[in-house]
Amino acid sequence: MEWFHPDPYILVLTGAGFLIALVAWLPLALRRLPLSLPIVCIGLGAALFSLPQVGLDPSPLAYPNITERFTEFVVIIALMGAGLKLDRVFGIRRWQVAWRLILVTMPLGILAITVLLGTLAGLPWIVALLLGAVLAPTDPVLAADVQVGPPKGGEEDEVRFGLTAEAGLNDGAAFPFVNLAIVLAAAAGTGEPWAAKWLGYHVLWEIGAGVAGGYLIGRAFGWLTFRIPAETKLAQTGDGLIALAATFISYGLTEMIHSYGFLSVFVTALTFRHAHRSHDFHREMHDVTEQVERLAMMALLLLFGGALANGLLGALVWTDIVAALVILLVIRPVTGLIGLAGLKATGSEKLTIAFFGIRGVGSFYYLAYGLNSMEIDGADRLWAVVGLVVVISVFLHGLTVTPLMRLLDRSHGRDPDAEGVPPPGLQGPGAGEDASR
Numbered sequence: 001m002e003w004f005h006p007d008p009y010i011l012v013l014t015g016a017g018f019l020i021a022l023v024a025w026l027p028l029a030l031r032r033l034p035l036s037l038p039i040v041c042i043g044l045g046a047a048l049f050s051l052p053q054v055g056l057d058p059s060p061l062a063y064p065n066i067t068e069r070f071t072e073f074v075v076i077i078a079l080m081g082a083g084l085k086l087d088r089v090f091g092i093r094r095w096q097v098a099w100r101l102i103l104v105t106m107p108l109g110i111l112a113i114t115v116l117l118g119t120l121a122g123l124p125w126i127v128a129l130l131l132g133a134v135l136a137p138t139d140p141v142l143a144a145d146v147q148v149g150p151p152k153g154g155e156e157d158e159v160r161f162g163l164t165a166e167a168g169l170n171d172g173a174a175f176p177f178v179n180l181a182i183v184l185a186a187a188a189g190t191g192e193p194w195a196a197k198w199l200g201y202h203v204l205w206e207i208g209a210g211v212a213g214g215y216l217i218g219r220a221f222g223w224l225t226f227r228i229p230a231e232t233k234l235a236q237t238g239d240g241l242i243a244l245a246a247t248f249i250s251y252g253l254t255e256m257i258h259s260y261g262f263l264s265v266f267v268t269a270l271t272f273r274h275a276h277r278s279h280d281f282h283r284e285m286h287d288v289t290e291q292v293e294r295l296a297m298m299a300l301l302l303l304f305g306g307a308l309a310n311g312l313l314g315a316l317v318w319t320d321i322v323a324a325l326v327i328l329l330v331i332r333p334v335t336g337l338i339g340l341a342g343l344k345a346t347g348s349e350k351l352t353i354a355f356f357g358i359r360g361v362g363s364f365y366y367l368a369y370g371l372n373s374m375e376i377d378g379a380d381r382l383w384a385v386v387g388l389v390v391v392i393s394v395f396l397h398g399l400t401v402t403p404l405m406r407l408l409d410r411s412h413g414r415d416p417d418a419e420g421v422p423p424p425g426l427q428g429p430g431a432g433e434d435a436s437r
Contacts (some may be wrong), residue, residue: 042391068365079294116327117131
């Protein structure tokens with residue numbers, strides 16, 4: 001049809017409309033199906049970018065800086081949402097499942113993946129370390145189906161809490177290992193000492209300043225929102241966009257002082273929630289962040305599906321495929337169970353937490369950041385390896401999450417099809433305690 005030549009701007013608007021409609025509708029349509037929203041998004045993206053009329057190649061190799069910034073944006077929004085929806089009061093004992101996953105499971109995972117890729121895949125050890133740090137953390141973006149529900153939603157069992165808290169913490173906790181690979185690569189060229197700089201700056205300062213900065217910003221927003229003795233308090237606005245303001249300010253200010261902004265945003269969210277844990281305004285803020293996160297996530301996964309259709313995995317060799325399967329089916333479950341050994345939880349709960357080590361947008365960000373910060377040959381193969389791990393994870397965990405989580409709910413005496421608060425024993429220690437205590 002010669003008359004059908006729509007303006008590209010009109011096409012973008014139309015496509016955005018369909019995307020927003022899917023954001024709102026697909027979660028309802030997929031609620032009881034063994035499918036996840038990421039699976040559908042990747043499939044749609046692959047189909048869309050396979051059309052001959054679409055000439056854009058959305059490969060991250062072609063747009064390294066845009067890839068880093070876009071994935072960074074999606075992750076920080078997800079981290080704010082994760083922190084706001086956690087009902088459990090912060091504490092060493094109450095959060096022990098998270099500490100085990102961060103302090104034991106993740107370092108063991110980085111070590112195991114590094115050894116695997118350095119031996120089986122034959123990658124240089126510094127590159128293997130980078131990929132170990134890239135692929136060990138679980139993802140806060142694609143793991144919504146295994147995380148807790150909205151604030152005061154009554155869905156905070158030990159499994160959902162553990163996976164949500166892990167996803168919130170381990171993005172910041174993985175950064176020192178990504179920087180270790182970058183520091184080692186630089187030291188290999190100059191011969192300068194690296195250990196003191198890495199430990200003093202990238203570990204102690206960037207973690208410490210990120211936590212402290214996130215706490216102070218969360219306290220400030222909590223006071224302005226709930227505590228200020230005036231009718232001008234931010235909660236009076238009823239506008240959940242305050243959560244986005246807190247996200248960007250927390251990330252921006254802490255990045256300005258060269259600390260870990262990911263960690264800062266999550267700490268800000270936890271501190272913000274602690275300021276008035278039972279206030280309904282938290283639900284408004286969470287809903288806004290969730291909507292923005294889903295929209296950005298769907299756009300990103302459409303591009304990822306397009307990159308897959310345009311040959312993102314073309315640089316793979318057979319050892320990479322074996323390594324990807326070992327990472328997801330052996331390393332994560334085994335290190336997860338090691339980290340959870342001795343935890344007061346049922347065997348099925350531990351197995352579920354250990355299995356759902358979902359990889360996703362966070363891995364994309366760390367790889368883009370690493371490749372933009374160091375000189376590495378064969379970046380196409382690294383993107384292929386990470387892309388393969390993510391796509392297997394999306395399908396493996398996406399197809400199993402609905403039946404496994406429903407089975408887990410039933411084992412605890414909770415009807416997964418019913419609305420309401422689960423039995424008290426399902427919430428875990430500290431889940432329902434008020435923050436004022």
